[in-house]
Amino acid sequence: MEKRLLQIVVAIACLVPLSTGGRSVLFGPGFLRGVEAVPVDLDSHFRYVSGIFFALGVAFVTCIPAIERKGARFRLLGAMVVAGGSARFLSLVTVGVPSNGHVFGLAMELGVVPLLMAWQWSVERRARQR
Template sequence: MIEKRALQVMVSVACLVPLLTGGESIVRGAAWMAHGPVSRDLDSHFRYVSGIFFALGVAFTTCVPAIERKGARFRLLGAMVVCGGLARVVSLVEVGAPSRGHLFGLAMELGVVPLLMLWQWRVEGRARPA
């Protein structure tokens, strides 16, 4: 099925965001994003959240091989990403617009991921026997 293969490719590409960004953030800590010193508590929390972000990328990659049968897992992971995007909206409203990289993240979280969730649901439905 061409549609299934296209979805697998798109999800694989999208997984690069949490894997690369989460991995870099674990290794480098919050200092690489700061314009000054970072407290130990902020760095600790930043690396913890980055670890969760990285793990989300790993978890999404486990859906790719049989994506038409991984609907429940895919939706749960997607819901986690959307919740993170909604939390980012709270920051946007209370503190102001973040940098372009974070706006890209927001677009992924509240735009791309929900669309991928709908696409996966469609592929899953088409794969069910009649």
């Protein structure tokens, strides 16, 4: 039962990088509040990073089946998210508080994902004991 609940929660959490990353790849930074035109290089970089974000969501989706056996992959992906969240936090401290969507992302990256990593590890450990 706990495994199934973890799978459902991870699937729901995957909607964030899949939807946001996909939309950002297709439409660039124009959907962000107050952004009308950006330099070509910034648009290119934004879409590149958004593609990585989307791929990260796809990679997390591959962990959902047999999630109790995907610990190494799950932790690697989670570490990538935490690294990105740490960079976002550095921006918050040095540049200022971003929009609500980015604050939500920060909460996911430095709060929810580490909790999911711990939960997955717990499910994996119990599965090994059986």
